[in-house]
Amino acid sequence: MxxxxxxxxxxxxxxxxxxxxxxxxxxxxxxxxxxxxxxxxxxxxxxxxxxxxxxxxxxxxxxxxxxxxxxxxxxxxxxxxxxxxxxxxxxxxxxxxxxxxxxxxxxxxxxxxxxxxxxxxRNNTCVLCGRCVRVCDEIWQSKSLGLVGRGPSRRVALPFDVRPDLCKRCNNCIQVCPMTITxxxxxxxxxxxxxxxxxxxxxxxxxxxxxxxxxxxxxxxxxxxxxxxxxxxx
Amino acid sequence: MDAKQLDPILNNRGSEPYEIMEVLQDIQDLYGFLPEPALRAASASLGVPLIEVFRLANFYKAFSLKPRGRHLLTVCNGTACHVKGAPRLLDELMARLNIAPGETTADEAFTLETVNCLGACALGPVIVVDGVYYEHMDPSKLDGLLETVRSRDRELVPHA
CATH class of the missing domain: 3.10.20.740 (Ubiquitin-like (UB roll))
Incomplete structure (x- = not known):
């Protein structure tokens, strides 16, 4: 306790x-x-x-x-x-x-x-909130996504922009993304x-x-x- | 890329996750850039997730994921070098090599880069060629500089 x-x-x-x-x-x-x-x-x-x-x-x-x-x-x-x-x-x-x-x-x-x-x-498609990255990393222990780059070039990316084998296609990254609700x-x-x-x-x-x-x-x-x-x- | 070349690096250092920076530096020294297969091997050998390796490689300006030329030309564009004419030097180099900063010539001889300060402001404008500082540069000295590097390159790659 x-x-x-x-x-x-x-x-x-x-x-x-x-x-x-x-x-x-x-x-x-x-x-x-x-x-x-x-x-x-x-x-x-x-x-x-x-x-x-x-x-x-x-x-x-x-x-x-x-x-x-x-x-x-x-x-x-x-x-x-x-x-x-x-x-x-x-x-x-x-x-x-x-x-x-x-x-x-x-x-x-x-x-x-x-x-x-x-x-x-700007009408961007990402606000770099990192929800997808952390859910992938911590809940699914998959570590497929990451925030890559610095400053204006920071983005959510896959390693070498290829879906890694660790990705289980659980789609949780999409479910927690604030941009997926129109x-x-x-x-x-x-x-x-x-x-x-x-x-x-x-x-x-x-x-x-x-x-x-x-x-x-x-x-x-x-x-x-x-x-x-x-x-x-x- | 020869995978055998990687073995000494990974055998010497590649066991603990915190050694990833040293391993990346060694790989960069070996190939002049960070090839994807080498990063995958390092990731597997050290037990660091591939995305972390990718992030590190992207984060530090000293690392390059793109192949680089045999000779690295770095033009200092710090404040002191800037006022002493570094932009003019850079323009001249870009025109002569026909590449923009960050790019490599088609024959893979030169990579052109800029840096924000080398801390050698008294020597400005400075151009660093393969780690050697050339101080008080002006456009008239560029031809001689490029020619010395080219002749060294011919020794390095005789049939180029």
Missing amino acids: PRMVTITVDGARILTPEGSNVLEAALEAGICIPNLCHVPGVTPLGACRVCVVEIIENGRRRLTASCTLEARDGMVIEAHSENVMRARRNIVELLLAEAPNSRAIQDLAARVGVTECRYPM PCPGPLTEPAICARCESQTSMVENIPDTCVMCELGRGFQCARWQLKGLDARA
Whole structure:
């Protein structure tokens, strides 16, 4: 039995096993922290930065990704301060500009309240969240995929771009990929914000910090759905 | 590629996964680049997943997955060399060899590369040919330089 520690997220005191990550602790307790690259049961990578929170230590505040933040006793976290919301909106805006043709990312944008995109739309097919790589590596022990290259040339690749014998064709890499869910109106011909979730967005404005198992969470494969053992794609 | 050449490298070093960097460096020294079969052999011998080997080979600029020429020309394009005329040198070399940086000539004699700084700014502009530094280069010296390398190449490959 691991030692339990108490952390404070948005004023709520949460009891969680020591060393578990803050994102999962908050989601278990019903606090909504939007997330994209996190897959329960797989090592957090902190690639997408959507789950950004503010940690308050000795009166200082700093922004950090909550999925790679280990819970320690007495930790104070702000998940919905003005600072965090601004940073999160900006991060999602960048994701949206990178790959608008994904329901996961469109839903994230709706959830955090992105209404315009100030960056040029790139219309890419990958946001380098590393979900496929980690699931392949850790759950299936296959190590067929990897994030290869540095900086702008970073990409998900197979060794020598050939499917290795280790690959069991389980297709889990495709199932966890946020890019495989098309936006509700179908694939976008023009990259844009689809913004068809008005019914959801009003709720988002009223209760930004409470997880209500929203439909948007299904879209972005929110870890909350998976933690509850529900199929996020149903 | 001769697979026998790999044996001493893998026998000397190839047992623990952490030795992969040394093995990759030795393979690079041996062939001038990292051939795919050699990487597969190294991966199997050291027990490092092939994707990790591939990632390392892609990550470090010192490694090349493409065959390289017998002679490596590296033009320093650091700040000091840049202001002292490195871009002009590079343009001249590109025109003379008819290749872009990162490419190899058709006869596999030369590979042209750029580097961001060699830490030898007082010698700038610097061109490194097979590890030898040629300092204070200017376009008029390039013909002589290429000719010395070509004559060395003729000794190396008599019928080329």
